[in-house]
Amino acid sequence: MTTRPLQAAAAQRAGLADSATVRMTLLALSAAMMFADLALIFLWAPTEQVMGVVQRIFYFHVPEAWVGFLAFGVVFIASIGYLVTGKRKWDVAGHSAAEIGVLFTTLMLITGSIWAKPVWGVWWTWDPRLTTSLILWLLYVGYLMLRAYAPTPAKAARYSAIMGVIGFIDVPIVYFSVVWWRNIHPELIIGPAAPRDALDPRMLVTLIFSVFTFTVLFVYLLWERMSLRNAEDEVKALRQGE
Amino acid sequence: MRDFLLPIMTIAWKDVLLELRTKDVVTSVLMFALLAMVTFNFAFDPSPAVIALVAPGILWVAFTFAGILGFNRSFTLEKENGSLDGLLLCPVSRDVIYFGKLLGVFTFMLVMEAVLLPFFAVLYNLPVLDLKLLLLAALATLGFAGVGTLFSAMAVNTRSREIMLPVLLLPVASPVVIAAVESTRAILEGAPWGEIGRWWGLLIAFDMIFLIVSSFVFGSTLEE
Amino acid sequence: MTAPAIAVTALTKTFSVRPVLRGLDLAVVPGQRYVLFGGNGSGKTTLLKCIAGLARPDEGAIAIAGLDTRRQGPAARRAIGFAGxxxxxxxxxxxxxxxxxxxxxxxxxxxxxxxxxxxxxxxxxxxxxxxxxxxxxxxxxxxxxxxxxxxxPPVLLLDEPETGLDEEALALLDRVLAEGAGQRTVLMATHGLERGLAQADAVGILSGGRIAYQAQAKGLDAGAFRQTYHGYLGAAP
Known part of the structure; x- marks a missing residue:
């Protein structure tokens, strides 16, 4: 006897299989763009005068930050969708986007640290953007932990949806509080500060292209993760002897 | 109004009665907070200049962690009694249950703070009995308890629930901690109302946003 | 025509990925004592919890005396007494x-x-x-x-009330139920065939996530019903 979620999962799988072309297109597109992006970053964009070659990490760092935030935006919308409708597909989308978001936020924090060490002379400083990023990361690691520790999949879905809403609303409040907090405690910048000269147009083009590339990569990863999650649910249903 | 306020008071009163019976939350939480204040003392040189710098942080870290203990206990009690389901059977909407539980833990935290503040004033030799500071403490506590009530209703059902609540609550409530510490520092330095205005604004905004959102989603944390 | 005291339509409830209730329909008329039989894990408790508002249905609707339990929750719950x-x-x-x-x-x-x-x-x-x-x-x-x-409450939901009750208390419960006969609607889930049949105006068997069998208790042959019940117990997943 087949079950409703199993059928739903199977139907969704079938739907994804039908759109294998979409998936292959996304894969090919993001691969091609990534190669082009690497070429732009390492061959075409000029080396920054003051910071040197380490500045090129910015072409990864900024898109990672963008994708992280985009992913959490998707989590927010999917969470509202789940809380309102209770449909599994919203949970699949929110869960998948949260994992990708945490991955890219982690990369963003690491690349940011690597950049900060030679430029600011420290791995970390409690500047508003860094602090907010760290709290953002903590919020969504909490989201994933909550899922892992929830008693049932249904509760995991509902609890994490609540966290997905609360966390996203919290981000701007965190940002303001941290900005005001840092105004009271001026940050210490050791080493040469980031220059605020006009960006070389090639740098700007590279950065914009990189952001687009990472966005396509995000869409592709989200697609893959969602279909993987559907397959996981299908296996779970089969395991329970249905 | 009768359908809204009366059940809220009834739920909160039931929590107070339970606590008067067992007294286990008040005793353990007060001891914990007191020990935190004493232990922090060893982490730095207790000269007046240093104390002025770190005391507000110590106060709010102690309140924060004591609060987490208290929220956990409040919902563990409900769960051990199997009575969350009993609340769900009542002919009130789910947000009434939320506000009732919130009023219970909020009252409990205020009592705890009222007991701890004099200790703090004596131990660190600071004039903390200031109207501004008390108002601020109430606002910060409300926001913290508002999110804490929602999260402990979820955390109590998870594995390793003791760690789940701080993992969720501390990042979300970080603006409350920052606002409370900074404005406490300003008040202790004798700043006028206006200078701490933005922190008041932040706390009021935080309280309103999260009380409303939490009351909307609270029902789905309880039902199976 | 009055609304049924309990009306359940196309109720589906899934825990994890396995559905416990699959499109269950049930109507209990006012004043009726409806006794629900079913094996362990057949979903009796889940059904009662959904009706009482303790569990959220995935799909389907439940109405208590015409009050929708999701949209008119507080009013519907006021009409319910639940002992689980x-x-x-x-x-x-x-x-x-x-x-x-x-x-x-x-x-x-x-x-x-x-x-x-x-x-x-x-x-x-x-x-x-x-x-x-x-x-x-x-x-x-x-x-x-x-x-x-x-x-x-005009509607009483009882989930296996006989477990943990001594003979004396069971007799008291039977008297309470008998006193309310014809006025209070009762939906009772139980294992015990004899006691259940003695109490019932109508009986139902929950199997495969649906009401697989139901009948009026009057004129029901106890032996035949027992056979039917055991047949479902054997077949039930």
Whole structure:
């Protein structure tokens, strides 16, 4: 006897299989763009005068930050969708986007640290953007932990949806509080500060292209993760002897 | 109004009665907070200049962690009694249950703070009995308890629930901690109302946003 | 034509990925005592929890006397008394304090008299002032029934009330049910065939996530019904 979620999962799988072309297109597109992006970053964009070659990490760092935030935006919308409708597909989308978001936020924090060490002379400083990023990361690691520790999949879905809403609303409040907090405690910048000269147009083009590339990569990863999650649910249903 | 306020008071009163019976939350939480204040003392040189710098942080870290203990206990009690389901059977909407539980833990935290503040004033030799500071403490506590009530209703059902609540609550409530510490520092330095205005604004905004959102989603944390 | 006291339509409830209830339909007319049989894990408890508002249905609708349990939750819950496996009492409060708490939540008029009346009905008066923690399982079960009956609900949901009740208390429960016959609607889930049949106006068997069989109790052949029931028990997943 087949079950409703199993059928739903199977139907969704079938739907994804039908759109294998979409998936292959996304894969090919993001691969091609990534190669082009690497070429732009390492061959075409000029080396920054003051910071040197380490500045090129910015072409990864900024898109990672963008994708992280985009992913959490998707989590927010999917969470509202789940809380309102209770449909599994919203949970699949929110869960998948949260994992990708945490991955890219982690990369963003690491690349940011690597950049900060030679430029600011420290791995970390409690500047508003860094602090907010760290709290953002903590919020969504909490989201994933909550899922892992929830008693049932249904509760995991509902609890994490609540966290997905609360966390996203919290981000701007965190940002303001941290900005005001840092105004009271001026940050210490050791080493040469980031220059605020006009960006070389090639740098700007590279950065914009990189952001687009990472966005396509995000869409592709989200697609893959969602279909993987559907397959996981299908296996779970089969395991329970249905 | 009768359908809204009366059940809220009834739920909160039931929590107070339970606590008067067992007294286990008040005793353990007060001891914990007191020990935190004493232990922090060893982490730095207790000269007046240093104390002025770190005391507000110590106060709010102690309140924060004591609060987490208290929220956990409040919902563990409900769960051990199997009575969350009993609340769900009542002919009130789910947000009434939320506000009732919130009023219970909020009252409990205020009592705890009222007991701890004099200790703090004596131990660190600071004039903390200031109207501004008390108002601020109430606002910060409300926001913290508002999110804490929602999260402990979820955390109590998870594995390793003791760690789940701080993992969720501390990042979300970080603006409350920052606002409370900074404005406490300003008040202790004798700043006028206006200078701490933005922190008041932040706390009021935080309280309103999260009380409303939490009351909307609270029902789905309880039902199976 | 009046609305059914309990109307369940196309109810689906899934835990994890396995559905417990699959498009279940059930209608209980006002005043009827409907006894629901079913094996362990057949979904009896889940069904009662969905009706009582403790569990959220995935799909389908439930109405109590025409009140939708999702959209008119508080009004629907006011009409329901529920006694399940857990007594749903606070261990560190006395029985009296527990009943007062629930009575206030239900805004019962003349609460103290009402508490006295239900406690007498179930012979619970003598241990009302003891903390629930110190009471035996059977005493808690009686208090739990007091709690369910306190607001004189037109619809009573009982989940295997016979577990943990001694003979004397069972007799009291039977009397309460008999007194309410024709007025109070009762939906009772049970394992016990004989007692269940003796109580019922109508019977149903829950199997495969649906009401697989139902009949009026009057004129029902007990032996044949037993065979039917065991047939479903064997077949049920």
């Amino acid at each position: 496996h857990d007594p749903l009492l606070y261990q560190d409060l006395t029985g009296l304090e527990n009943l007062r708490f629930y009575g206030r939540m239900f805004q019962v008029d003349g609460l103290e008299d009402r508490i006295g009346a239900v406690a007498d009905q179930l012979d619970a008066s003598r241990f009302l002032n003891a903390r629930v923690r110190t009471l035996s399982h059977g005493m808690r079960k009686r208090l739990s029934l007091c709690r369910a009956l306190l607001h004189d």
